[in-house]
Amino acid sequence: MTKQPTRILAAAALACAWFPATAQPSAAQLEKVRDILTEADANADGRVTRREYDQHRADIFARLDRNGNGVVTQGDAPRVRFAQRKFTEKLEQVLAMADKNGDGMLSRAEWDKPERDIFALVDQDKDGVIILAQLPDL
Numbered sequence: 730m731t732k733q734p735t736r737i738l739a740a741a742a743l744a745c746a747w748f749p750a751t752a753q754p755s756a757a758q759l760e761k762v763r764d765i766l767t768e769a770d771a772n773a774d775g776r777v778t779r780r781e782y783d784q785h786r787a788d789i790f791a792r793l794d795r796n797g798n799g800v801v802t803q804g805d806a807p808r809v810r811f812a813q814r815k816f817t818e819k820l821e822q823v824l825a826m827a828d829k830n831g832d833g834m835l836s837r838a839e840w841d842k843p844e845r846d847i848f849a850l851v852d853q854d855k856d857g858v859i860i861l862a863q864l865p866d867l
């Protein structure tokens with residue numbers, strides 16, 4: 730899966746577990762949730778396990794942290810100027826939601842402890858498995 734870091738960030742900004750606590754997710758967010766869960770189904774059996782989901786999120790972080798220093802910052806932006814600007818915009822959105830200690834960097838710990846856990850939100854019967862064909866209306 731080769732995705733532009735900016736697109737990954739955009740998806741993260743939209744959906745990766747940071748629904749505003751009070752608001753209903755928008756249709757676009759729900760669509761992203763569907764996309765993310767589908768991507769997380771590593772063995773493509775139509776079921777997403779907690780393990781697959783956590784692994785997928787770890788992969789996303791690894792891809793965002795392009796310079797591999799353990800945090801996502803402007804330093805991970807692509808080199809192309811246009812892409813850089815987009816990346817910066819999206820990064821700001823993500824940081825606004827996820828940079829809990831306000832140091833301007835997204836750490837792995839912050840990434841791993843999102844405000845809203847999408848998996849838990851979707852796995853309404855709490856059996857640790859999400860069936861893609863039976864996604865609930867959130």
Ligand SMILES: [Ca+2]
Nearest residue numbers: 770774776777
């Ligand atoms: Ca699976």
Ligand SMILES: [Ca+2]
Nearest residue numbers: 794798800801
């Ligand atoms: Ca980095």
Ligand SMILES: [Ca+2]
Nearest residue numbers: 828830832834
């Ligand atoms: Ca931080």
